[in-house]
Each structure stands twice: as structure tokens, then as C-alpha cells.
Amino acid sequence: MQGDGSEDITDQSSESSIVDSILDGKRKTVFENKQLVDSNTIVDHNRIYGRDKQLAAEARAFRDTLDGERPPDLLLYGPSGTGKTLTVKAVAEKVKERATQNKIDFDFIAVNFKTMESHSLDRAVWKLGNQTAKKAGVSWDIPRKGVSTDAKYVRLYEIVDRHFDALVFILDEIDTLTGRASDDEPAYSRLLYSLSRVMAEQHVDTLVSTVVITNHPKFRENLDSHTDSSYNPTGIHFSDYDANELIEILNRRRDAFKDGALDDGVIELVAAYGAKNEGDARRAIDLLRDAGELANRNGETVVTERHVHAANDSVVKNRVLEIVGGMSLQKKLSLYAAAVVADVNNGAAPSPAIYTLYQEICQRTDRDVYTQETVNSHINKAGTYGVLESERTSGGFKSGVHLMFTFTEPVDAVIETLEEDDTFDEIELSTARSIARQSIRST
Numbered sequence: 001m002q003g004d005g006s007e008d009i010t011d012q013s014s015e016s017s018i019v020d021s022i023l024d025g026k027r028k029t030v031f032e033n034k035q036l037v038d039s040n041t042i043v044d045h046n047r048i049y050g051r052d053k054q055l056a057a058e059a060r061a062f063r064d065t066l067d068g069e070r071p072p073d074l075l076l077y078g079p080s081g082t083g084k085t086l087t088v089k090a091v092a093e094k095v096k097e098r099a100t101q102n103k104i105d106f107d108f109i110a111v112n113f114k115t116m117e118s119h120s121l122d123r124a125v126w127k128l129g130n131q132t133a134k135k136a137g138v139s140w141d142i143p144r145k146g147v148s149t150d151a152k153y154v155r156l157y158e159i160v161d162r163h164f165d166a167l168v169f170i171l172d173e174i175d176t177l178t179g180r181a182s183d184d185e186p187a188y189s190r191l192l193y194s195l196s197r198v199m200a201e202q203h204v205d206t207l208v209s210t211v212v213i214t215n216h217p218k219f220r221e222n223l224d225s226h227t228d229s230s231y232n233p234t235g236i237h238f239s240d241y242d243a244n245e246l247i248e249i250l251n252r253r254r255d256a257f258k259d260g261a262l263d264d265g266v267i268e269l270v271a272a273y274g275a276k277n278e279g280d281a282r283r284a285i286d287l288l289r290d291a292g293e294l295a296n297r298n299g300e301t302v303v304t305e306r307h308v309h310a311a312n313d314s315v316v317k318n319r320v321l322e323i324v325g326g327m328s329l330q331k332k333l334s335l336y337a338a339a340v341v342a343d344v345n346n347g348a349a350p351s352p353a354i355y356t357l358y359q360e361i362c363q364r365t366d367r368d369v370y371t372q373e374t375v376n377s378h379i380n381k382a383g384t385y386g387v388l389e390s391e392r393t394s395g396g397f398k399s400g401v402h403l404m405f406t407f408t409e410p411v412d413a414v415i416e417t418l419e420e421d422d423t424f425d426e427i428e429l430s431t432a433r434s435i436a437r438q439s440i441r442s443t
């Protein structure tokens, strides 16, 4: 806008020519098939590495369907990003192909319960109904509210019975289905009970079975005794990947990139970061894609180790920001003290030294000082989101038994992220560091 309120024509035309040149020009990209580095893509069997035992166990179970028998329920457990969802969906797709050849109506319904806004049984049944109706190609005429859970079950099972010979429900993160706090039995227990008894109790002819995917197999301890006796899944374990396995996985997706667009060492570096990140293949694939996107943004045609390092820094920062961004002031102060102590003490932060630094910071910036117990519990909260781990120990400090915190995220990223908050304007990092060193020596 100019002073008289009219548009600046020169600026507008240069803007539109920039936009035109971007839209009209041929896009430079390092990617040949970007889908391969989208972690939601279900890749073909020839790109799945090192899961033969698990694939075989899943195929053996699903095979029953082709023989007209109900497959056993499966429980796939292990850390995040270890191929639980990928393998079971890949096998289910294959079984579906065979079933179609044999004129069997087989299908699978995959639902992730974590992403639901409410974790009640009612919402879970509604969601299963909605997905099942979609697969069956019929409309799901049940409103979310105003209809009882029983009525939702009835309609769901009617669709199942009418449209499928065999159906597998793939239930991801089922342990998040806790239901209301007042419920005496968790919602997932009631859902598993119903699904495992549907053929007997609802007179459904369809061969119905379940595949539960979880990082927390201990959820079974909270099953109601009735569910526990009717639900006996076959367990299949998935362990995390080491760097060499991640290299194999990533190498099978090289063709996501154009010929020559991946510099030597890029895959190995991404795998090394991935191995540090709990051997999670999802994070490794995402990092490889992010590095490629960064090269694209910079207008470069080859992805190098530099892009990987930079992409990793920004992933870590975003993750830490997501966790610490919403913390209260006192939690931030406690975590900051822990991070500074860890920073000067080779990554380990003993609680007495943290508390000394925390007190100093609060006194110097005129803030309330909470008890050591509260500070420890504030820091432990950060642990539940995966920033650090704690262990009870008794060695080396006058104060007897204490907690030792070790960070699972890079300490410098935690300090840098916390320092973005105005609260820390009054605190000099160098001063905090020297107090931390002193308190390590004197506690």
C-alpha cells in the first residue's frame, strides 16, 4: 500500500512474476518417488527387511481364513516404528488378493485409537462401525451421539455379518482406550471381550478375529477376568533396530531419490541417528525425507550429510519444543536446572546438585522455592514425555539415596529451547553452569 491507500503496482507485478516463475518453472527436486520416504506408505514385501519370522507368523495365522477357519487373535508388541503395522498390513493385503481369487470376501479394518478425541468405548465402537461400513461400501447411518453403544454394536455386527466372509480388526494403540475414570473395567477390555465373543454371542457367521498392536503389552494385566479367559492372542514380538538394520531398510528405499541425488554416507548417517533414536525406523525414514526436503528448499540437487545434520537438529528442536512449550514456569525452572547440571556432568544429573542450582536460580530471580520432592516430581513429568530417564541411586553423594537423571534428548537442545522463554532472560547460562559445577563438587 502507498501513503494514499492505493496499491503499489510495481511491487505487485514483481510479486506476481515471482509466483508465475515458481508455478511455471520446472520444479527442481531430489526426489524420484517421494512416497517411498513417507512413513505412512505400506511398502511391498521386497522392501521389508529382517522381519521374516514375524511375517511368517502373521501369514500362518491369516492362512486359516483361506481354509474357512477363524484365524487366531494376534498381539503384536514392541517399541514404536519396528514394523508391527507395516508387516500385518502387508500380509493382510496379500491374503486379500488370495481370498479374492478364491471368491472369499476377506478384508481388514485398521483403526488407531490414539488419534480419537475421546477414548470411550462408545466412540471406539462408532469408529469401528464407520470404517467397517466404508470397507463394505454401505452408509454408516449411526450418529456419534444420541444412540446407545449397544445399538452401535448391533449395526456394526449387522454390517460385518452381511458383507464379509472373514474380517480382521487391526486395533492400533488399543491401550489408549481407557474409558472414563469411573469405569471399573477399561474400555479396551470390554471391546476385546465383545470382539472375541461376537461369533458365539451375536450369531455372526463371519470369521472375525483381532490383531492388537501395542508398545505396552502389560495392558493385558488390566483385562477383566471374563475378557482374559476368552481372549488368548498369539503374541509376536518386534525388537528395535540397530544401525545396520536401519541401513538395510533405508537402502531398500534409495529409489525414492533421483540417480546420484544421495551423497555417500547419507544413509549411514541417517541410520546412526535412527539407532540413537530408539531404533525407530519411522523416525529414520522421516529424517531421510526431511534431509531431502531441506536440499530442495536450498535449491540443491544432492542430499549431503550436512542436510542430515541440519534436518536432525530441527527435528530434535521441534520435539523438545512440543514437550517443554506447554510446561508451567516451575516445571521449566526444574528442568532447566537438571539440564544445566547434566551439561556440566557428562550427561548425568544427580538430584541434590539440581536442587542446589534450582534454589540459587529461584532466589536470584526472586521466585518461590519449592521442596526438593516437588522439583524431582516436576523433572520426572518431563521423563514421562521422553526427555529424560531417572534412576534411584545411593553412590557418591553425602545426601544418601537420591535420583540420577539422564537425558534422552540432547541437553543443549533442551537448554536452548527453554531459553527461548522470557523467564530465562534474567539467568546467565555461564553463571548457572558455574553454580552447577560447584554444587556437583560440594554435594
Ligand SMILES: Nc1ncnc2c1ncn2[C@@H]1O[C@H](COP(=O)(O)OP(=O)(O)OP(=O)(O)O)[C@@H](O)[C@H]1O
Pocket: 038, 039, 040, 041, 042, 043, 047, 048, 049, 050, 051, 078, 079, 080, 081, 082, 083, 084, 085, 086, 087, 172, 213, 214, 215, 238, 249, 281, 282, 285
Ligand atoms: N523391517 C522394515 N522394513 C522396511 N520398512 C520398515 C520396517 N520396519 C518399519 N518400517 C517402516 O518404518 C515405519 C514405521 O513402521 P510401523 O508403522 O510398522 O511401526 P509400528 O511398529 O507399527 O510402530 P507404532 O508402535 O508406533 O505404531 C513405516 O514407514 C514402515 O514402513
